[in-house]
Amino acid sequence: MARHDDFADFFAARFDTARRTAYTLCGNWADAEEIAQHAFVRMYTRWAKVRRDTADAYLRTVLTRVFLDGKRRNRQREVIQAEPPEQAVQPETAATEDRDALLAALHQVPAKQRAALVLRFVHDLSVEQTAEALGCSVGTVKSQTARGLRTLREAYRRQAVELSVTKTPECA
Amino acid sequence: MCDDEQDLPQEWRGTLRSLLDQPSPPSTTDLDQLIRLGRRRLVARRLVAAVGVLAAVAGIGIGAAVTGGLRTGEVGSAVQPTHGASLTTTTSDASLPTDWQKPTGMPTEVPYGTWSPAPGEPLPSGATAMVAPLCKATDDPTFEAAGVEVSPQVRQAVVEAVTLTAPRAEVGQAVSVVGEAGQDGQAAAPEDAPTATATTLVDVTDRDGTGSVSVRAGLTRARPEEAADAQVFVQGNCEPPVRRVLDNGTVLQLYPVRTSGPYQSLTQALRLYTPAGMAYEVAVHNWGSPDLYQAREGVPSKRVSPGRATLPLTERQLAEIGTAVAAVA
Known part of the structure; x- marks a missing residue:
C-alpha cells in the first residue's frame, strides 16, 4: 500500500x-x-x-x-x-512569439540532438547527467548538442524570415 | 571539442527554460488508468517469465507436444475461416462469441475475378503467394469528410485494448499517419491529393514480426443499422460481414480478411456506427510503421516493404478492440 x-x-x-x-x-x-x-x-x-x-x-x-x-x-x-484543437489559447506577446518560434525551430532538429538540447537547456542538466539520461558518452552529448545548436540556429533563422514575410502585409 | 554552453545565444537561455511553463490542454490521464496498464504489463512480464521457466523444466519435447495440441484445438474451433482465423499466428482463442451474426437476407457476392500478387513484387518472409476472389466494392464516402479526427480517448482505448488482448505482443504508441498508406495496404494517393486523411496507427510486434492496428473516424447521416447495411460490401468482400448490435444502438460490423496490393497485404476491418452519427474503422494489418516511408512532411506515406506473413491479431481480438472503442465512441 x-x-x-x-x-x-x-x-x-x-x-x-x-x-x-x-x-x-x-x-x-x-x-x-x-x-x-x-x-x-x-x-x-x-x-x-x-x-x-x-x-x-x-x-x-x-x-x-x-x-x-x-x-x-x-x-x-x-x-x-x-495543431490539436484543445490547445490552450495564449495571448500574443513578443515573449510567446519568441517561444513559439524557438519551439517550432527545435522540432526541426533531429530527434537525438533535440533530446540532448532539451535535457541540457530546458532541464538545465549537466553534460554528465544528460549522457546518463541518453545512455551515451559525454563526448557524444557534446557533439550532439553542438550539432543540434547549429541546426536550431538555422531553423530559427528560417522561422524568423517566415514570420517577417507573414507580417509584411499587416505593416504595409 | 566546442563548449556548447558558449554556443547557446544568451537570449535563448530564458526562453528555452520557459518551454515547460507554456499553457497546455488538460491531461486525460488518471492514476487508476495508469496503474491498470502498469499491472497488466507486470502480469504479462511475469507470465512470460513463468512460461519460460516451465518450458525449461518440462523439456522441449513435452512443450512442443503441448503446443501442437493446443494449436490443433484452436484451428478446429474457429467458426469462419473466411473471417481470418487461419491467417493469424496468435495463440489465443480465435473464435467469435455467438452474438456476432451475419445480417439476415444478405447474399454472397459473385466474384468478377481473382487477385494475386503483382509479378516481381516481394512477398512477406515465409508467405506463399495467395489467390483471392475479387468482388465489386461499393462507394464509401464515410471517411472522406475533412477534419474528422480520432479523439485522444479513442486512441487511448485502442492502445489499452490491444495491450489487454495481446499481452505477449509489444504494443507501440498511437501515432498518426497521413495518407492512404493507413488504409488497405494500398499505395499512397498522389502527393497533391487534397483529401489525404490522418489514420491512427499502433504497431503490434510479436515473434513473427510487426503488424499494426489502425483506426480512423468518419461521419454518417444514416442510422447505425442503415449505415451498416449500406456498407456490407464496401470492402470489396464477397462474403457478408458479421455484426453485433450493442444495447445503446451502436452497430459493429466485422469484415472478412482482405488480400490486396501492394505486396501481399492482409487487412481485417471492423466498422462501428454510433447513434450520434460517428463511424470508426478499426483494422488489423500485416504491416506496420517500419514498412512505411514518407518523402517529406505533408505528403502521404507510402508502403515500401511487404511486412509480415500473417495478421498479428485474430478476429476475436479485433472484435474486443472494436468493443472497447464503442465504449468511448
Missing part, C-alpha cells in the same frame, strides 16, 4: 512536467500524453526498485528513451500534425 501511495504522490507531482517535457520533445499534445503515460507505466513496473532520490533522473531517462524509441520505430513516416 505504501508503494502505491508513493507512486501516487510521484504521479501527482511529476506527470504534468513529464507531459510538458514530452511536448517539448515531440511538439504534439496527444503524442506527449502517450509518451508520458508510457514512461509512467514503465516507472510503475519498476517502482519497487526505483530509489526515491533518483526517481526524477530515472523518469527523465525513461521519458527520453520512450520518445527516442518511438522516433526510431516511426522514423520512416510522418508523425502528424495539425
Whole structure:
C-alpha cells in the first residue's frame, strides 16, 4: 500500500512536467500524453526498485528513451500534425512569439540532438547527467548538442524570415 | 571539442527554460488508468517469465507436444475461416462469441475475378503467394469528410485494448499517419491529393514480426443499422460481414480478411456506427510503421516493404478492440 501511495504522490507531482517535457520533445499534445503515460507505466513496473532520490533522473531517462524509441520505430513516416484543437489559447506577446518560434525551430532538429538540447537547456542538466539520461558518452552529448545548436540556429533563422514575410502585409 | 554552453545565444537561455511553463490542454490521464496498464504489463512480464521457466523444466519435447495440441484445438474451433482465423499466428482463442451474426437476407457476392500478387513484387518472409476472389466494392464516402479526427480517448482505448488482448505482443504508441498508406495496404494517393486523411496507427510486434492496428473516424447521416447495411460490401468482400448490435444502438460490423496490393497485404476491418452519427474503422494489418516511408512532411506515406506473413491479431481480438472503442465512441 505504501508503494502505491508513493507512486501516487510521484504521479501527482511529476506527470504534468513529464507531459510538458514530452511536448517539448515531440511538439504534439496527444503524442506527449502517450509518451508520458508510457514512461509512467514503465516507472510503475519498476517502482519497487526505483530509489526515491533518483526517481526524477530515472523518469527523465525513461521519458527520453520512450520518445527516442518511438522516433526510431516511426522514423520512416510522418508523425502528424495539425495543431490539436484543445490547445490552450495564449495571448500574443513578443515573449510567446519568441517561444513559439524557438519551439517550432527545435522540432526541426533531429530527434537525438533535440533530446540532448532539451535535457541540457530546458532541464538545465549537466553534460554528465544528460549522457546518463541518453545512455551515451559525454563526448557524444557534446557533439550532439553542438550539432543540434547549429541546426536550431538555422531553423530559427528560417522561422524568423517566415514570420517577417507573414507580417509584411499587416505593416504595409 | 566546442563548449556548447558558449554556443547557446544568451537570449535563448530564458526562453528555452520557459518551454515547460507554456499553457497546455488538460491531461486525460488518471492514476487508476495508469496503474491498470502498469499491472497488466507486470502480469504479462511475469507470465512470460513463468512460461519460460516451465518450458525449461518440462523439456522441449513435452512443450512442443503441448503446443501442437493446443494449436490443433484452436484451428478446429474457429467458426469462419473466411473471417481470418487461419491467417493469424496468435495463440489465443480465435473464435467469435455467438452474438456476432451475419445480417439476415444478405447474399454472397459473385466474384468478377481473382487477385494475386503483382509479378516481381516481394512477398512477406515465409508467405506463399495467395489467390483471392475479387468482388465489386461499393462507394464509401464515410471517411472522406475533412477534419474528422480520432479523439485522444479513442486512441487511448485502442492502445489499452490491444495491450489487454495481446499481452505477449509489444504494443507501440498511437501515432498518426497521413495518407492512404493507413488504409488497405494500398499505395499512397498522389502527393497533391487534397483529401489525404490522418489514420491512427499502433504497431503490434510479436515473434513473427510487426503488424499494426489502425483506426480512423468518419461521419454518417444514416442510422447505425442503415449505415451498416449500406456498407456490407464496401470492402470489396464477397462474403457478408458479421455484426453485433450493442444495447445503446451502436452497430459493429466485422469484415472478412482482405488480400490486396501492394505486396501481399492482409487487412481485417471492423466498422462501428454510433447513434450520434460517428463511424470508426478499426483494422488489423500485416504491416506496420517500419514498412512505411514518407518523402517529406505533408505528403502521404507510402508502403515500401511487404511486412509480415500473417495478421498479428485474430478476429476475436479485433472484435474486443472494436468493443472497447464503442465504449468511448
